[in-house]
Amino acid sequence: SYTITPTSANYKFNPVSVSGTIYEDEVHNFSATPATYNLGGVVTDGHSPIANVTVDGGTLGVRTTDAAGSFVFADILKGTQYALSLTRSGYSFSPNPLVGTLTQDTTLQASASPFKYTLAGSVMLSGVGLRDVTIQAEVLGYVNTDVNGNFSLADVVYGTVVTITPLKLGYLFSPSSIDVTISGDSQVSFRALIDQTIADDDGDGLSNHEETENGTSSVNPDSDEDGIPDGQEIAEGTNPLDAGSNISQLSTTVCSEWNGFLGGMWNIMEHMNISSHKLKVTTTLYSLEGK
Numbered sequence: 001s002y003t004i005t006p007t008s009a010n011y012k013f014n015p016v017s018v019s020g021t022i023y024e025d026e027v028h029n030f031s032a033t034p035a036t037y038n039l040g041g042v043v044t045d046g047h048s049p050i051a052n053v054t055v056d057g058g059t060l061g062v063r064t065t066d067a068a069g070s071f072v073f074a075d076i077l078k079g080t081q082y083a084l085s086l087t088r089s090g091y092s093f094s095p096n097p098l099v100g101t102l103t104q105d106t107t108l109q110a111s112a113s114p115f116k117y118t119l120a121g122s123v124m125l126s127g128v129g130l131r132d133v134t135i136q137a138e139v140l141g142y143v144n145t146d147v148n149g150n151f152s153l154a155d156v157v158y159g160t161v162v163t164i165t166p167l168k169l170g171y172l173f174s175p176s177s178i179d180v181t182i183s184g185d186s187q188v189s190f191r192a193l194i195d196q197t198i199a200d201d202d203g204d205g206l207s208n209h210e211e212t213e214n215g216t217s218s219v220n221p222d223s224d225e226d227g228i229p230d231g232q233e234i235a236e237g238t239n240p241l242d243a244g245s246n247i248s249q250l251s252t253t254v255c256s257e258w259n260g261f262l263g264g265m266w267n268i269m270e271h272m273n274i275s276s277h278k279l280k281v282t283t284t285l286y287s288l289e290g291k
Helices: 208-214 230-236
Strands: 002-004 011-014 018-020 031-034 036-044 054-056 062-064 070-077 081-087 091-094 098-101 106-114 116-125 134-136 142-144 150-157 161-167 171-174 178-181 186-194 254-261 266-273
Touching: 036 081, 062 070, 081 106, 098 106, 116 161, 142 150, 161 186, 178 186, 208 230
Parallel strands: 036 106, 116 186
Antiparallel strands: 002 018, 011 031, 036 070, 054 062, 054 081, 081 098, 091 106, 116 150, 134 142, 134 161, 161 178, 171 186, 254 266
């Protein structure tokens, strides 16, 4: 009996072997084909697979990584020398190219690193940079504008999608936010407007909008020049446009009263300091006509 099994490191045979018992002269034929193997690989960023990477094998053809980051060139002749170049927008790869000589089924490994860019911008108010505006950038965090109204976010990964929103009390912004997809260094800009419903240009406790409603000045904290800020007069129920309509601007540590002497010929306004600190009190008297 016999078994004939042809072997070669560079060929595959069909049939693989022949067995039998010799009773007479016999001839057995085998067909030989060159040995082939699969050449594949996986591309990851160290944690996750990277899909849609183009793998250019030259004469071997072109493949694209799937959702698992994998690719394969099937039935490649043993001994084939290969150089696989990896490309995808926004990424660099290592090693690149993947080179070697195929001697068996092979799975290669490559790491991908996304490019990083700078996202910068500015906030301007009437052509002048507005400082201390909070720039909210979702997953990127936040940053404040500098003295020139500029801001910058470094090392932003390629492909990042983010909404940039400026915030500062007393201001409105145009546009109110900007959506950005990072594909390179990016620049955005905003125009700031004073929010008249909140802004208080003269610091009297009334917003510019409230000044308009009350007919008072938004640039003069004391519209009737009686020494009492407009906001205080509105809060106390007096008329901020009438100098004769006011109550004394007194601390709770001061007691004030009118005292009459000599049958009413003299009237004296007395202020008594009941605190432990020195106080300076100024009293201005007006006629009923506000003079």
